[in-house]
Amino acid sequence: MSCANHDHCIDAALARAEAICARVDARLTPIRREVLREVWSNHEATKAYQLIERLSRHGANVKPPTVYRALDFLLAHGLIHRIESLNAFVGCEHPQKAHQAILMICERCGDIREEDDVAVRDALMTLTQAATFSARTTVIELRGLCRGCRSTH
Ligand SMILES: [Zn+2]
Ligand SMILES: [Zn+2]
Numbered sequence: 001m002s003c004a005n006h007d008h009c010i011d012a013a014l015a016r017a018e019a020i021c022a023r024v025d026a027r028l029t030p031i032r033r034e035v036l037r038e039v040w041s042n043h044e045a046t047k048a049y050q051l052i053e054r055l056s057r058h059g060a061n062v063k064p065p066t067v068y069r070a071l072d073f074l075l076a077h078g079l080i081h082r083i084e085s086l087n088a089f090v091g092c093e094h095p096q097k098a099h100q101a102i103l104m105i106c107e108r109c110g111d112i113r114e115e116d117d118v119a120v121r122d123a124l125m126t127l128t129q130a131a132t133f134s135a136r137t138t139v140i141e142l143r144g145l146c147r148g149c150r151s152t153h
């Protein structure tokens with residue numbers, strides 16, 4: 001876990017989601033909120049089936065399509081990122097601003113850290129414009145070892 005107080009991370013993520021949805025007049029329904037909370041239960045990649053399992057554990061009858069629809073909503077509003085290489089999801093650290101998500105994924109402990117960099121964003125923009133390519137996804141996935149794992153191997 002790459003944070004000192006994870007309850008704070010979860011609370012902050014839910015508060016950001018409420019604010020963003022209110023601004024664009026979208027409804028953060030209870031199931032969407034629960035799915036977001038579960039994605040934020042740690043700083044690691046979460047797969048859809050894990051969400052379905054965890055949400056069902058609370059006694060609710062959670063159907064997979066409901067969870068997939070909630071994930072689509074959260075993706076559409078930039079509240080989570082899809083990690084293509086893992087077919088999984090992670091909460092976005094700063095959904096309130098346009099950014100280039102650069103995910104640093106630790107292959108040992110699974111910790112994911114999100115960074116944004118204006119220079120990288122500009123370089124990609126220049127590159128894709130020059131190639132007249134319209135990028136649909138812009139998440140950059142970097143895989144390796146986090147600081148903690150590098151110092152304890
Ligand atoms: Zn945290
Ligand atoms: Zn992000």
Ligand SMILES: [Zn+2]
Pocket residue numbers: 106107108109110111145146147148149150
């Ligand atoms: Zn690690």
